Amino acid sequence: GAVVSQHPSRVICKSGTSVKIECRSLDFQATTMFWYRQFPKQSLMLMATSNEGSKATYEQGVEKDKFLINHASLTLSTLTVTSAHPEDSSFYICSAKGGGRPLHFGNGTRLTVT
Amino acid sequence: DQQVKQNSPSLSVQEGRISILNCDYTNSMFDYFLWYKKYPAEGPTFLISISSIKDKNEDGRFTVFLNKSAKHLSLHIVPSQPGDSAVYFCAASVSGNTGKLIFGQGTTLQVKP
Numbered sequence: 001g002a003v004v005s006q007h008p009s010r011v012i013c014k015s016g017t018s019v020k021i022e023c024r025s026l027d028f029q030a031t032t033m034f035w036y037r038q039f040p041k042q043s044l045m046l047m048a049t050s051n052e053g054s055k056a057t058y059e060q061g062v063e064k065d066k067f068l069i070n071h072a073s074l075t076l077s078t079l080t081v082t083s084a085h086p087e088d089s090s091f092y093i094c095s096a097k098g099g100g101r102p103l104h105f106g107n108g109t110r111l112t113v114t
Numbered sequence: 115d116q117q118v119k120q121n122s123p124s125l126s127v128q129e130g131r132i133s134i135l136n137c138d139y140t141n142s143m144f145d146y147f148l149w150y151k152k153y154p155a156e157g158p159t160f161l162i163s164i165s166s167i168k169d170k171n172e173d174g175r176f177t178v179f180l181n182k183s184a185k186h187l188s189l190h191i192v193p194s195q196p197g198d199s200a201v202y203f204c205a206a207s208v209s210g211n212t213g214k215l216i217f218g219q220g221t222t223l224q225v226k227p
Contacts, residue, residue: 032213041123043217044203093157097213105157
């Protein structure tokens with residue numbers, strides 16, 4: 001069964017609103033979680049790395065004020081897309097690592113901004 | 115700047131034959147490579163990996179070959195099965211299996227019965 005749960009799987013929101021995506025490790029403590037974004041027919045692009053209890057490390061070109069990442073506990077990280085615009089429409093996916101477990105990915109979230 | 119490239123967007127193979135998926139990389143600092151398989155509406159699942167100190171790793175029907183001088187790796191699936199039909203991503207990391215991965219664009223494999 002899934003060891004990393006991502007919610008919601010799909011979300012449609014209006015331009016200007018904010019959307020929160022959750023990533024949970026189900027049976028292990030994820031000391032590190034990663035957030036990726038995928039455009040159609042392109043690779044998964046790493047957006048940021050988050051370690052529990054500390055600020056996320058963002059990749060070059062990723063706006064930290066737009067993509068807020070919180071990793072408040074060892075089993076939960078959230079990505080909030082603030083003031084979403086149509087160009088933010090994409091597939092967002094998280095992965096989690098910790099406790100000697102191999103890296104596991106969530107099933108992703110399809111965000112559509114209208 | 116695409117550091118990991120999968121130049122074939124798709125591949126079609128007959129059941130029972132060998133599937134060869136290719137991946138090239140540009141960053142010589144990469145020292146750990148992985149292959150992931152992804153079905154629609156699901157996250158990538160780990161398939162097989164290889165450290166840069168090796169040139170081959172085998173796991174059942176799956177073998178990954180690494181040619182460091184050419185900065186090229188390939189995934190061989192033999193025999194191919196219809197259930198192998200999926201998108202395959204090549205990924206690379208620096209400083210071992212840290213989880214911070216650079217992905218290729220993916221290759222869609224179709225195995226025909």
